[in-house]
Amino acid sequence: MSRRQVLSLLPAAGLLAVPFPARAAAAIDHTRLLTNTIAILAGTPDVNARPETAAKLASILGTARQRLTAMDQAGDGELFPGLVLGTDDVNLRLAFQYLYEIALATRAPGSALVDDAAVQRRVTDGLLWLHERYFGDQSKGYYGNWHNWEIGIPTHVSRILALLAGQLPQGLAATYIASMDAYLRSGKNGDVDLDSRFHTGANLADITANRILQGALTADDARVTKAISDQSTVFATIDPYDLQHGNTDGYYPDGSFIQHHSVAYTGSYGRALLTRVVQTLKMLEGVTSDGDLAPVVYRWVADGFAPLIFEGWMMEIVKGRAVSRTATGYTDVGVIVEAIADLADHVGDADALALKKYLRFLPAADTTAFVSPVSIARYAAIRADSAIPAADLNPAERCVAFNAMDRTVHRRPGYAFALARSSDRISKYEYMSGENLMPWFQGDGAYYLYLAGEDQREVFGVDYYTAVSPYRLAGVTAPVEERRTVPELYGRLWYENPGHPLNFTSSSESQNTYVYFPRAENTFSGGATLGTYGVSGMVQSDDAAYIAKQSGTLPDDFVAYQNARVTKSWFMLDDEIVVLAANLSGQAGRAATTTVDSRIAAPGDAVALTGERWNGGAWRPGDTTTTPPRWLRYANGTRRTAIGYAFLTRQPVTAGLETVTRSRRAVRTTNPDTPMTKNVFTAAISHPAADGVQALAYALVPNATEARLRGYTNGPLTVLANTRHIQAVKHRTLGLVAANVFTDGPHHAERLLIDGPASVIVRSGGNRTTVALSDPTMTRDRVTVVLHGAPLRLVTADEGVTVRRVPGGTLIQATTHHAYGRTFTVTLR
Template sequence: MAAASPSRRTFLAAVSGAALALGAPSVGHAAAGDEFDTLRLRWRDLILGTGYDPAAQPFAGALAALGATAAGYHAAMAPAAGSLWPDLPLAANSAHITSSWARLNAMAQAWAQPATGHTGDAELVAAVAKGMDHLYDQVYNERTSPYGNWWDWQIGSPRLSLDTAVLAHDALTAGQTARCVRAVDHFVPDSAVASYSGTSTGANRTDLCRVLAVRGLLGRTAAKLALARDALSPVFPYVTSGDGLYADGSFVQHTYVAYTGTYGEVQLDGLARLFALLAGSSWQVTDPARGHVFDAVEHAYAPFLHDGLVMDVVSGRAVSRGLAAGDPGGVPADDHLRGHAIMAHIVMLADSAGAARRDRWYGLVKGWVARDTYRPALTDPGLGVADLARLATAARSRVPARPEPVGHRLFAAMDRAVHRRPGWTAALSMCSRRIAYYETGNGENPCGWHTGDGMLTWWAGERGGGQYSDGFWPTVDPYRLPGTTVSRKRLADGAGGEWGAARPDTDWAGGTTDGEFAVTGQHLEGLDSTLTARKSWFWLADEVVCLGAGITCRDGTGMETVVDNRDLGAHGTPVLTVDGVRQPGAQGWTATFRHARWAHLDGHGGYLFPGGTRLSALREERTGTWRRINPGGSTEPVTRRYLTLWTPHGTDPSGAAYAYVLMPGASRDATAARAADRGHLRLLANSGRRQAVEVPALGVTAANFWTAGTAARLTVTAPAGVLLRRTGATARIHLAAPDRTGTPVRLRWAHPVRRVLSAGPGVEVVRTAPALEIAVDPGTACATRTVVVRTG
C-alpha cells in the first residue's frame, strides 16, 4: 500500500498560506520571449495570483502575515552540514526536506508578492538562492538515494523546489535553475508515470504530472510538457475499483479510503492548475474524457460541501491534523479550511469550464461563502492571498447565490450517503470489504477505528458548522462516535493496519434512493472484535429512522449503540429534556432511563424511541491534544463539553436490537408532538432477517431484506433494499442489492396495479395482477432499479 503525503496542515503552515488558486499582481515579470517563457510566467501568476488590491482587506493582512513569516524564516536560516534550519535536520526525516523547501518557497513569495514589506528585497531573494544551493548540495540532488516517505521525494519537495525556482527565476543563475531541474529528473523520471499503478494513480498521478509540467517549462523541454499532458489521461475515465473517480461521484484513494475531501481536493487543485497552465498552448489538454472533471464539481464535490465545510466522512486521516505543533492560537486544518480550499479550486477550474458552468459554480461558491458563519471564508487566516481572491471573485459576482439543495445522494462505491433537508444536513460513513473502517498512516489518526461503523454526523441548530470543527476529534470518546454500534473492547493504536488495511469481511453497505428519500443498510462486523450487527437507516422528510438488530458479541465487554455524541463547545450547557422532564446540566451528570420515549437537546434537535428504550445519558468535559492523534499536532490541551446518549446492550449480547429516530434541528414541542403521534411511524420489522418501516403520511414503505422474505406487502426472493413511494394513484418502487452479488431479484407487491408507466434498465415486469411482480437484474454496483406504476 502506498504511503500518502504528510500533513496538509503542516504544509500549509510551512508556507504561511501559500497560494492555491489565482489572486493578485506580482513583481519582477520579464517579457515573454517564447512559449516556455509564457508558460513560466503563467505558472508564476497561478502561484501568486492576479487581479486583487493588495492594499484592501483581507489581502493586505494576508500579505503582511506572509512577509512576517518569511522574515522569521530568513532570520532563522543557518546553513550547516545536514540542515538549512537547525530544527529541520535533513537526514532525520524526509519530511524535513519538504518543510525546508516550503520555507524557501514562502520567502520567495514574500519577495515576489506586493505589499509584504519584503517585496523585491535583494537580500531575501539572495537567501532563497543560497538555500536552494544548500539543499541541492546536502540532499536534494541526483546523487542521493531516497529515504523515508516516497511522497517527499517525488511530490512534496519537487513541487516546492520547482515553484520556488519559478518565483525566483530572474534572480537565479542558469546553473542554479539547471541544478533544480537535474534533481527533479533524478527523483521524478519519466518512468514515474509509465504505468497507472502503485503510487502513480488518482491524486498522486495528477501531482506527478504537475511536477513534470513545471519541470518542462522551467527546463524548456517540450517532451516533458507533452508527457505531463498525456500522463493525465488515465485520471479522467471513471473507475470501477481502486483509486479514482467513480460514475456515482465517489472518489477513492489508497484503494480503500473515501477521500473526496483530501486527495480529491489535491486532484481538483492540480487539474484546475494544469488546465489553466496549458490552455491555448502547444500542450493543451484535449482528451475528451476531461469532461468528467467538470462534471465532478457538482456530482462529486458539491454534495460533500455544506455551508463552507467539507464533510469529515470523506477526509480520511486528515481529520486528525487540526492545529499544528508550534502554532498556538493558529487556525486548525479542519473541515472548513479544507472546504474553503475546494471552493477556491472550483473557482479556478471555472475559467476552463465555459460560461454556463462558471456561472453555476460561482453561484454555489457564493452561497457557501454567505452561509459560513463559523469561519467566514473571505477572512479565513488559513488561506493564502490567491485563494481569498478567487473566493472574493465568486462572492462579489452578480450571479445569484445558490441555496443548499434538498435531496439524497448515495455514494455506493465508497460506502457514503448524504441527506439534505430544509434546515439540516446529515452524512453517513459505512465500511465493507471495499472501503476501510478508517485510515491511519504516518502516525496520523491512530484512534479512528469506529469511523466506518455507521457514524452519523449532522449539522443543524445553534452549533451548525462548528459541530465537528471545534476540537471534536482530539476530545471525543473514540469508542462513542455518533451513530455507531460498538464493543467497548479496548483497541490498540492503528488496530487493523495502515493505509486502509482495516476492512471487514462483509459486502453489504449501501442502499437505494429516489433522489429525495432513501434506504441504506450495513452488515457490520467489528474491528478486531466478534461483534456482528445489521444496521439500517431510513432517510425521510424531517427525520432519519435508525434501526439495529442481530447485535451479537463475545468480547466479554459491554456493547452499546451511540444515539448521539454532541460537542457542546468549551462552555455549552444546552438543556436536555427526556420525556418532558428537564435534566440536570452539571458536568459529570449521568443517568439511565428505563423506558425513554423521546429526548430533546436545545439548539440541536430531537430523538424519538418508538416503543420506548433503555437510554443512558452523560454530560462530561473531555480534554485531549492534537498531538495524541497526530505526531505533527499541537500539545496544547483542548477541552470540550459533550452530551452523549446511548442504548446499552449489555455484556456479550445475542440478537440485541435498537430503534430510534433522529430529528435534526427540531424544537422541543415538535419532538414531543411527534412522539405522541403513534400513527406517524410504523415499525414493520426489526430483525437480523429484515428491517422495515412505514410512514403513511408520506406514502412510504421502506425495507432492507437481509435475506429473502416478506415485510408488509413487499416480498423479495433475494437480499435487497426497497423504497416504495405512493403519491395519489402513482407508485414508484426503487430497489438495489447492496450485497453486490449480482443475484437476480424478484419483487412482489401485493397491491393491484392498473398499468406500468415506466420500467427502468434492469427491470422486467412479469405481471401486474393480481399483484405486481417484477424481475430485477441488480448488477454488482448497488445501482438503483426503478419501476413506476398506476395503482388500481
C-alpha cells in the same frame, strides 16, 4: 468528430474523459507556461494593487521575512534553526518549503522584496547547500515517507525553479530535475508509471504538475507533453468493471472519490486533486488545448463536492486520517472555493453562472489561505457582483447515495445527515503516520448530524474526536474493551517486520492492507434512493487484519481486534432518520454498546436534557435500568439548537453530560499538546453479553421540539421488521415503505415480497406507485420485488427494469449486473 462533439454524446453523470490531445506538430510555448505559473503563485501588478489582495500580499511578505530572519539565526550545520536534517524527511521538506516562501516574495509585484537579487541568491545558495548535503546523494535519501521525496519536496523545488528561472546558477535546474527523477522510485525510469499503485488520483496530479513545470524549465516538449497526457487520465471516470492500469482511485459515476484504493477521500485528497487540475488548466492557458475537460471538473463539484459541503463546512465522512488535523472543515472548503472561482473561467456560460451563484451562496472564505492572488481578485469580484443571485448547487432537499465509497448524505432545510459505512470494498478507517490514532469504528455506521446556523467548529472537527471516546462515536455499536494505538502497540508509527513474508515496512502493501486502511469483511453495504428519500444498510463485520490473524497469515506479535456484530439500517425521511439494529452481539463473551448520539459543546453553553418515560412520566438523567425513555431531547440554549431521539423499542438508555479535558495530541502525534475542554453529551444503549442477540429501533429528530417528540407516541412511524434477515419501516404520512433484505430468498414487508439481498423503497400516492431498487452487495445480476394487490401498469422505468403481472400482484425486476449499487426506479399506476 471534434472532442467537444464526442463529449456532447456522453451522459453528464458519466464524467468520461479522453486524454489531452498531443501537440507534436508544434512546439510548446514554455515561456508562456512559466509566465502563467508565476502569475498563479505570485500575482500580477494589476491584481496585487487591488485592495482585496493586500492581506495575501502582506502574508507572503511577512512569511518571507520570518524565514529570512530564521536563516540569520541558524547555527553551524543548519539552514533554518531547529530543522535537524539528515534523518527526518519532514524537516527536509520544510527546509525546501521555507526557501519557496522566500522566493515567492521576490516575485510578487508590490512586495518589498520583489526582484531583490540578494535575497534570491540566498534562496539559490540554500538550494545548492541542500542538494550537496541532503538531496543529491540518493543512496542516503528516501528515508521516511515516500510522499515527501516524490511529491512534497519536488513541488517546492519545481516552484522555486520556476519563480527564479532567470536567476538560477547555470545547470542548477537540470541538476535538481535529474535528482527528482532519481527519487521517483515508484515510477519507471525516472518517469510516471500509470501501473504504479502510487501514481494515482491526487498523487498523480501532483507529480505530473511538477513534471510539466520541470519540462518548461528545460524546454523539453516531450516531458511536458507526456506529463499532460499522464495527468489527463485522472479525468476518466472509474469503471470498476473495466479498470485502467488496475487503478481504483478517482471519481466514480455516483460522485464518489476514492484514494489509496479503498478510502472515501473527497474532503482531503479529492480537494487536492481538484486544486491541482484547475491549476493545470490555468498553467496551460494559451499553451495547449484543455481538451474540454473543464466540464468534467464541473460535475465533480456539482455531484461530488456540493453534497458534502454544509453551510461552508466539509463533512467528516470523507476526510480519512485528516479528521484528526487541527484545520477546520471551513478551511477545507476554502481550498475548494478557490478552485471553483478559477474553474468558472473555463466552463460554459450556464455552468459558470451556477458556480458563481454557489460562491455567493457559501459563507465568505478566508482568502489569505488561497494559493493565488489572481484567484482572490476573481473571487472578490464574484462575491461583490449583486447581479449574481446566491444559490446552492444542492437542491433544498437531497439524498445522495455515494455507494461506490460507502457513504450517504441526506439533506433537508435545517440539517444534513452524513453516514459512513464500510465493506470488503471500502476501508473501515484510515490511520497513517501518527494521524487519526483511534479510528477503529469510524466506518462502522458512524453518523454526523449537522444543524443549520451552527458553528460546526464547536460541535465537530478535531475537537469532536478528541473529546468523544472512540468507542462512543455517534451511531456506532462497539464491543466493551480497551484498544491501543499503533504507536502504543509497536513503539513507532507503523508495524515493522521486513523479515516476514508479507514484508511489513512503512509503505508496503501489507502495511496498507492490515494497518493503515483495512477493509471490512462484509459485502452488504449500500442502499437506494427514491427522489429525496433514502435507505441504507450494512452488516457489521471484522476487518481484514482480524480475519488474517485468525488464519495465521500475520506475525505472532501483530495485534488485531475482533469487532462487535450488528445488522443496521438507516431510513432517511423528512423530519427524522430512523435507525434499526438487529442481530446485535459483542462477540466472544463481551458486552457491547450502541451510541445513539455523542455531541460536544463549549463548557459555558446552556445545555439541557429532557425526556419522557413510556408511562408518560418525566425522564431525568440517571434513569437507566427500570425506566426506558420514550423520547429524549438534547438542547443547546446558547446555540439555539436541539435534537430529539424518539425510541421505537423499549430499552434502557444511559444519557448524560460529562466535562472532558484532553489534549488534541491524543488523536494525532503532531497536534499541539494543548488541553481543550468540552461538555460531552452521550446517549447510549448497553448490551450485556448475557442478554444474547438483541434488537433496537429509534429515530433521530433534528431541531425537535418536545411537542413533536410527543407526537411519535401514536405517530406515523411503524417498524415492520427488524431481524438479521430483513429490516423495514413504514411512514404512514409519506405513504412510504422501505426495506433492506440482508439474506437470500424471499422476505415479506407489508405488501412487498423481496428477493434478497436488496434495498427497496416504495412510495404510493394518488393513483401512482414508485419503486426504487438496488443491490447493496454489488454482486447480484438482478433484484426482484413483487407488489401484492391489484395489478399495476407501467408508466416509466429506468433502462434495465421490467414489469409484468403475476398472480396476486405485480413483479418488478431490475438488472443489477455491473450496476455497482446504482438505484433503479419504476413508476406504476
